Amino acid sequence: MKWDIFCSVVDNYGDIGVCWRLARQLAAEYGFEVRLMCDDLQVFARICPGLDATAACQRAGGVEIRRWDGELHVAPAQVVLESFGCRLPEVYVEAMGRASAAPLWINFEYLSAENWVERCHGLPSRHGHLPLVTWFFYPGFTAATGGLLREAHLLRERDAFLADREVQVQYWRSLGLAPAARNLSLFCYGGAPLDAWLAELAAAPQPLRLIVPEGVANAELARWGLAVQAGSSVQHGGLSLVRIGLQDQPGYDRLLWACDMNVVRGEDSFLRALWAGRPFCWHIYPQQDGAHAAKLEAFLGRYLGEAGEGLARAAAVAFMRAWNGLDGAPDIAAAWRALQAQPAECAQFAAARAQHFAGGTDAAAGLVKFVREKLQ
Amino acid sequence: MKLAQELRVGNVIKFNNDAYVILRTEYNRGGRNAATVRLKLKNLLIGNNTEQVYKADEKIDVIVLERKEVSYSYFADPMYVFMDAEYAQYEVEKENMGDALNFLEDGLACEVVFYDGRAISVELPSSVVREIVYTEPAVRGDTSGKVLKPAKINTGFEVQVPAFCEIGDKIEIDTASGEYRNRVKG
Numbered sequence: 001m002k003w004d005i006f007c008s009v010v011d012n013y014g015d016i017g018v019c020w021r022l023a024r025q026l027a028a029e030y031g032f033e034v035r036l037m038c039d040d041l042q043v044f045a046r047i048c049p050g051l052d053a054t055a056a057c058q059r060a061g062g063v064e065i066r067r068w069d070g071e072l073h074v075a076p077a078q079v080v081l082e083s084f085g086c087r088l089p090e091v092y093v094e095a096m097g098r099a100s101a102a103p104l105w106i107n108f109e110y111l112s113a114e115n116w117v118e119r120c121h122g123l124p125s126r127h128g129h130l131p132l133v134t135w136f137f138y139p140g141f142t143a144a145t146g147g148l149l150r151e152a153h154l155l156r157e158r159d160a161f162l163a164d165r166e167v168q169v170q171y172w173r174s175l176g177l178a179p180a181a182r183n184l185s186l187f188c189y190g191g192a193p194l195d196a197w198l199a200e201l202a203a204a205p206q207p208l209r210l211i212v213p214e215g216v217a218n219a220e221l222a223r224w225g226l227a228v229q230a231g232s233s234v235q236h237g238g239l240s241l242v243r244i245g246l247q248d249q250p251g252y253d254r255l256l257w258a259c260d261m262n263v264v265r266g267e268d269s270f271l272r273a274l275w276a277g278r279p280f281c282w283h284i285y286p287q288q289d290g291a292h293a294a295k296l297e298a299f300l301g302r303y304l305g306e307a308g309e310g311l312a313r314a315a316a317v318a319f320m321r322a323w324n325g326l327d328g329a330p331d332i333a334a335a336w337r338a339l340q341a342q343p344a345e346c347a348q349f350a351a352a353r354a355q356h357f358a359g360g361t362d363a364a365a366g367l368v369k370f371v372r373e374k375l376q
Numbered sequence: 377m378k379l380a381q382e383l384r385v386g387n388v389i390k391f392n393n394d395a396y397v398i399l400r401t402e403y404n405r406g407g408r409n410a411a412t413v414r415l416k417l418k419n420l421l422i423g424n425n426t427e428q429v430y431k432a433d434e435k436i437d438v439i440v441l442e443r444k445e446v447s448y449s450y451f452a453d454p455m456y457v458f459m460d461a462e463y464a465q466y467e468v469e470k471e472n473m474g475d476a477l478n479f480l481e482d483g484l485a486c487e488v489v490f491y492d493g494r495a496i497s498v499e500l501p502s503s504v505v506r507e508i509v510y511t512e513p514a515v516r517g518d519t520s521g522k523v524l525k526p527a528k529i530n531t532g533f534e535v536q537v538p539a540f541c542e543i544g545d546k547i548e549i550d551t552a553s554g555e556y557r558n559r560v561k562g
Contacts, residue, residue, distance in 0.1 A: 010408055014408075084406075084407065084408070084410065085406075085410055085431050109407075109412075110406045110407025110408065110410070111407070112406065114404075116402065116404045116414075119402070119414060120404065120412060120414050120429045123414065123427050123428055124428055124429075125428055125429055125430050125431075125434070126391040126392075126428065127391075128391065128436070128437055129392070131392070136412070136429045267407065285407060285408060287405065287407075287408070287409050288409050291409075294405075295405075295407075
């Protein structure tokens, strides 16, 4: 089966991150012929080293990658996936309308834990003047949604990594670092309460290493003396700040597994942090009118689960609220201290929730099932 | 043409040769400031109901139909009866009223929409003022308006209102979204 996936890079790495991961998974686990059309190969190349940002067509990870700049005159595939409502090229849509068997057109939407996702998942949208239907596919946290993206081998790889001390030592060496007692990773948007948090970290009695990929919080960390280049580092009390290169997706997974806690942003990294089974803080994409607050609260509701709030759960949730500046949240320093008061419980809770959500549908599997049903 | 986010209950829209009356709209914010609108629709030719979802900025073909200013008169199961200024009566099927029922009360000024000479739906004003008939007691000290609680109006419809609202308060409600707009004084 041939698939075309369209991805428009709005900003950052989230859109292409999700599309690239999904494209590789569909090719590797289902044997589909996948073409990924991306309108910004420069950004794509940053998370896919080796990609030629000037090439019109190339292959990587078992996927054909096309530069999408303009009308894109290609014959439509059997399944057409429009990611995040990116709007397909008109010429391509007209060609879909002329096809003897209309392609199955799916709009793969943003991940949200909100209840309305269940009501909208799988609904059609009719084209205004062509005999075409777009089906809305919503990833999500419940059985009534499309599920969460997760490769079949992911948790096995994670567990193997965590079980092998020598592999971890080699991993740190591959980053040019020695193993450290305690590691945190930071991948956040601007506007994070970094100064107050870093002051807490620096004053902590136990040494701690904060690892920051290139391009993250440059201005804020410059105030703490950390340069933007990979390999730079600076010490403040017990806090060691270290800059590493921007990681590709498998590399970022290993970083999340290797760290004791991760601060992540956006959609793709957030989900990877969930699967890492480590305590994490989600810096959600800030939206107009504070719409992100409802999305974060909806996620936190599902993350807490049925068992309600224990101390560790309450601390984990309070820290995420504080990081994102939600109304009524404690200040970040107090939230961090509460989180640090029960590290073992927090770690146990994060691992248990990863296990819980891994019992649900993988979004790629959900998507393939949806496609097969519609094509019958 | 209207954007999907501008569609209202009672609008009639067209896809290819099919005409649909809108029974319900639900506006949802997605990621990265994108939004979608979920529509409950009734096909005016074959009469079946369907649910569809559109990008909020999708242009939708709205059929401009004959309409009349009327006021709600009474319910004669299964028809809702409206009357114009000349006392002519128009009946709309209960099923076609959609979410307009959430705000219907005697004398409500609205518009009846006609298709093929038949009254097929009702379009409400963009907002209505209704009295809260039940809500939990007001929370002292919270005047921010950010903490919400459910409140019932006389039709039984539930609206999320700020915590400071009380039974007997009159509130303005957006009839498209069903959301609280503000508290009305007097």
